[in-house]
Amino acid sequence: MNKVPKIAIRDVCKRFGTLTVLDGVSLDVHQSEVVCLIGASGSGKSTLLRCINFLEAYDAGEIRIDGHLMGYVDAAQKQRRPMSDRMLRQARRDIGFVFQQFNLWPHMSVIQNVMEPLLRVRGLSAEVAVKRGEVALDRVGLTDKRNSYPLRLSGGQQQRVAIARALAMEPSLMLFDEPTSSLDPELVGEVLQVMKGLAAEGMTMVVVTHEMGFAAHVADRVAFLDRGRIIDVGPSQQVLHESKEARVQQFLQTYHDRTNF
Amino acid sequence: MQFGVIIDAFPYLLQASIATIGYTASGIVVGAALAIVVCAARFANSILFQRAALAYVSFCRGVPLLVMLMLIFYLLPLIGILVPASVSAVLALGLCTSGYLAEMLRGSLTAIPRGQAEAAQAFGMTGIDTWRRVLLPQAIRTCLPQVIGEFIALMKASSLISVIGISELTRVSMNIAADTYRPLEAYIGAGIFYLAINLCLAGLGTLAERHFSRGIIA
Amino acid sequence: MNMLQTLWHYAPLLLSGAGVTLWTWLLGSVLGLAIGASVALLRRLPVRPLQWVLRIYIEIIRGTPFLLQLFLLYSGGPSIGIRLSALTAGVVCLGVHAGAYFAEVFRAGFEGLPKGQIEAASSFGMTSFQILYRISLPTMLVAIFPSIVSILISLSKETVILSIITVPNLMYQVQSMTVETYSAFSGIAALAVFYWVFVECVARFSALIEYRLTLFARRDSAEVRA
Numbered sequence: 264m265n266k267v268p269k270i271a272i273r274d275v276c277k278r279f280g281t282l283t284v285l286d287g288v289s290l291d292v293h294q295s296e297v298v299c300l301i302g303a304s305g306s307g308k309s310t311l312l313r314c315i316n317f318l319e320a321y322d323a324g325e326i327r328i329d330g331h332l333m334g335y336v337d338a339a340q341k342q343r344r345p346m347s348d349r350m351l352r353q354a355r356r357d358i359g360f361v362f363q364q365f366n367l368w369p370h371m372s373v374i375q376n377v378m379e380p381l382l383r384v385r386g387l388s389a390e391v392a393v394k395r396g397e398v399a400l401d402r403v404g405l406t407d408k409r410n411s412y413p414l415r416l417s418g419g420q421q422q423r424v425a426i427a428r429a430l431a432m433e434p435s436l437m438l439f440d441e442p443t444s445s446l447d448p449e450l451v452g453e454v455l456q457v458m459k460g461l462a463a464e465g466m467t468m469v470v471v472t473h474e475m476g477f478a479a480h481v482a483d484r485v486a487f488l489d490r491g492r493i494i495d496v497g498p499s500q501q502v503l504h505e506s507k508e509a510r511v512q513q514f515l516q517t518y519h520d521r522t523n524f
Numbered sequence: 525m526q527f528g529v530i531i532d533a534f535p536y537l538l539q540a541s542i543a544t545i546g547y548t549a550s551g552i553v554v555g556a557a558l559a560i561v562v563c564a565a566r567f568a569n570s571i572l573f574q575r576a577a578l579a580y581v582s583f584c585r586g587v588p589l590l591v592m593l594m595l596i597f598y599l600l601p602l603i604g605i606l607v608p609a610s611v612s613a614v615l616a617l618g619l620c621t622s623g624y625l626a627e628m629l630r631g632s633l634t635a636i637p638r639g640q641a642e643a644a645q646a647f648g649m650t651g652i653d654t655w656r657r658v659l660l661p662q663a664i665r666t667c668l669p670q671v672i673g674e675f676i677a678l679m680k681a682s683s684l685i686s687v688i689g690i691s692e693l694t695r696v697s698m699n700i701a702a703d704t705y706r707p708l709e710a711y712i713g714a715g716i717f718y719l720a721i722n723l724c725l726a727g728l729g730t731l732a733e734r735h736f737s738r739g740i741i742a
Numbered sequence: 743m744n745m746l747q748t749l750w751h752y753a754p755l756l757l758s759g760a761g762v763t764l765w766t767w768l769l770g771s772v773l774g775l776a777i778g779a780s781v782a783l784l785r786r787l788p789v790r791p792l793q794w795v796l797r798i799y800i801e802i803i804r805g806t807p808f809l810l811q812l813f814l815l816y817s818g819g820p821s822i823g824i825r826l827s828a829l830t831a832g833v834v835c836l837g838v839h840a841g842a843y844f845a846e847v848f849r850a851g852f853e854g855l856p857k858g859q860i861e862a863a864s865s866f867g868m869t870s871f872q873i874l875y876r877i878s879l880p881t882m883l884v885a886i887f888p889s890i891v892s893i894l895i896s897l898s899k900e901t902v903i904l905s906i907i908t909v910p911n912l913m914y915q916v917q918s919m920t921v922e923t924y925s926a927f928s929g930i931a932a933l934a935v936f937y938w939v940f941v942e943c944v945a946r947f948s949a950l951i952e953y954r955l956t957l958f959a960r961r962d963s964a965e966v967r968a
């Protein structure tokens with residue numbers, strides 16, 4: 264493919280004080296591709312994902328979305344400045360982000376949660392926003408919960424609302440940070456089902472996950488992060504079953520030991 | 525004891541109670557406005573703002589209301605601002621309560637999980653919208669019970685504005701005591717009204733809490 | 743006369759005023775703690791009428807302004823035969839006032855005692871007296887310490903109010919000084935700063951004590967006590 268990638272990550276570095284969390288990460292994600300990020304806890308998966316929509320500012324390297332540099336005014340590395348708030352907001356509008364902790368706004372009902380960004384960011388009228396919100400809730404199968412408050416829903420339902428809230432913005436790209444990690448095991452399926460549907464419809468997705476089943480069956484490619492570097496990346500079957508990296512094999516082995524009781 | 529005195533004084537005490545509530549409410553409004561500014565300063569990036577806000581809060585909490593009242597009462601004319609005593613009174617009440625309100629607000633704000641503001645950011649919401657739509661509405665709801673407690677405390681403290689001649693519940697009962705030579709009855713009468721206002725406020729508070737806690741408490 | 747000369751001139755009066763302020767605060771606090779502890783203990787007796795009376799005392803004191811309570815005792819008292827000097831009335835009032843607040847704090851302290859720890863102690867065969875002194879009281883004191891301090895701080899601020907019934911405390915002396923010198927603001931400003939510094943010092947000092955008292959609950963310094 265010689266098209267411009269949807270996301271192009273080049274030599275990205277990120278430090279928190281003296282701790283180097285991302286140490287020269289490069290990765291391309293193409294239109295309609297699903298890429299899973301896996302790796303041990305603390306390896307920098309969340310940080311990488313948060314750098315993509317600039318919730319964290321990366322220190323060096325480049326992240327381009329549709330060819331546009333994210334978070335900085337396009338200039339030579341040494342003299343670049345963070346972009347204005349306005350431009351950053353504009354860039355973020357088209358990127359959906361789904362958090363491990365859902366981060367629904369508890370004082371707003373389900374439909375209000377979904378409508379809020381449409382009203383504030385897209386500037387839609389209330390009528391249009393309601394319609395779009397209902398469509399989004401329908402896609403995650405939660406039309407009947409539209410007037411409930413988030414904290415009255417199960418974790419799986421809350422996460423589906425969070426996905427609907429992101430979807431309603433009609434993003435061209437979605438980032439998921441361990442969307443099922445704070446769910447009870449029997450609720451994981453309903454969320455993965457929704458994500459599978461999105462993948463099938465051609466959404467570009469980057470998913471940090473510990474669900475190896477999802478990585479194996481839904482992801483086009485899997486990237487393995489270890490101490491801030493991508494040490495293996497490729498088609499999911501290849502990374503998950505035939506990786507030559509000892510670190511990857513070891514990680515997957517402990518994973519198998521734990522799940523195959 | 526002559527309870528007739530209390531019964532005769534009833535209309536005056538009732539009117540004075542309304543004044544007491546009015547002064548307290550004005551004080552809370554002034555205090556809340558100040559508190560929001562001070563709280564914003566405490567969350568500001570500039571160390572200077574943070575320090576200033578911290579000093580302000582400790583000043584408001586350290587200076588007794590009576591002293592604050594005198595301070596403002598004498599300061600305003602000194603810098604050429606001539607206002608009625610009632611304005612000084614409301615200002616003093618507001619200043620005294622603003623330190624406490626600011627701390628309550630800060631407590632509620634820091635209790636909101638960081639992710640909620642991040643979610644708003646991730647959608648491209650502006651900082652102002654994030655505050656206005658996500659953070660403040662929740663913070664105000666969760667600190668409501670404390671604010672009602674503060675309202676009740678300020679209502680009692682407002683008896684001190686009687687010393688600059690403001691005609692509120694305590695002042696009126698002093699007048700009645702002087703007119704009738706029955707101080708015991710007059711003050712008991714005022715006490716009954718204070719207790720009654722207290723009960724009403726607490727009741728209203730419970731209702732408001734129930735109404736506003738929608739969603740926040742599962 | 744400039745400010746400093748004025749202050750020097752009035753120094754003896756101001757010092758005596760400060761003494762009165764401190765003295766009333768201390769006496770009021772001790773009286774309040776005694777009343778509060780007694781009321782909290784008496785409320786645990788299974789005597790209904792007594793519980794009612796104590797409850798009414800607490801609600802009335804906590805529901806009305808201190809100034810009104812002061813007037814009631816000082817000006818209303820004589821008509822039922824209670825004649826007290828301004829100073830005595832002031833101290834009694836501070837004590838009775840604080841007592842109601844302390845009583846509530848102590849009650850909460852009793853109720854918050856973790857049952858499991860007491861059961862553990864009795865499972866080793868400790869006597870109830872030993873349990874009270876070695877387990878219950880220390881746990882409770884640590885838990886209620888911050889509330890106690892905040893009541894003490896409030897009380898120190900209430901002492902100002904005694905000047906209204908002519909107790910010659912610092913506020914009173916500052917006011918009489920300003921009446922004579924016509925520079926009302928500077929005196930009050932100095933008083934405000936005095937209280938600010940005083941309250942801030944008490945708050946910091948007690949935060950330090952609280953830190954020491956709760957070291958055991960902090961993970962990062964678990965070894966400090968060992």
Ligand SMILES: Nc1ncnc2c1ncn2[C@@H]1O[C@H](COP(=O)(O)OP(=O)(O)OP(=O)(O)O)[C@@H](O)[C@H]1O
Pocket residue numbers: 279282284302303304305306307308309310311
């Ligand atoms: N805001 C921050 N300040 C300081 N250190 C941070 C911050 N955020 C993350 N870190 C550190 O960066 C490292 C990588 O964190 P990150 O959250 O990216 O890991 P992760 O791969 O997502 O792990 P997990 O699977 O546990 O979510 C960790 O050591 C973490 O402690």
Ligand SMILES: [Mg+2]
Pocket residue numbers: 308309310440441
């Ligand atoms: Mg993570």
